[in-house]
Amino acid sequence: MGMNTTPVASRRTIRRQQLREIVPLADSTIFEMEQRGEFPQRFYLTSRCVVWDLGEVERWLDARRAASGTKSIKLAPTPDVRLRRAKPVRQ
Template sequence: MKPQAQPAITRTIRRQELREIVPLADTTIYDMEQRGEFPRRFYLTSRCVVWDLAEVEAWLEERRRASRAKAVKRAPIPDVHLRKTRPIKHSVRA
């Protein structure tokens, strides 16, 4: 008797659990989805949006590898002396 392969069970997560796993704002996640840089959400019903947990975990692992390899482009360090509000005050040492 030949064992039958079990169908893979896909676990999905809703927005609240996604926020616990990926600490990004909703708009950031949405923008990244639109650019193809984050796993796409899909609708279970007309009002229930979910993400595939395996895809999110794979995305996190890929980001971890890219970060360790220094392949992630980082934002430049801001020059606080150029900002228009709350400029740096130079203290005088006695």
């Protein structure tokens, strides 16, 4: 029999530079989030070529947008500028 000519789903991968354009996070932040299971995992196409599945990254972005809308993302605390050692703000 021949190969199935109708693709089930078009799978597209992106390299690090393309990922940086889509997700404006530092490489170290992405790596840490991957280790915690909070970001899609990278995989190797070759021994020197690392890629991410574009569909997984887009689904992650959609989930983050939805979570942001429901206020379920824990935000960093606002710094108290009066406690700064250098040039504290006076009121």
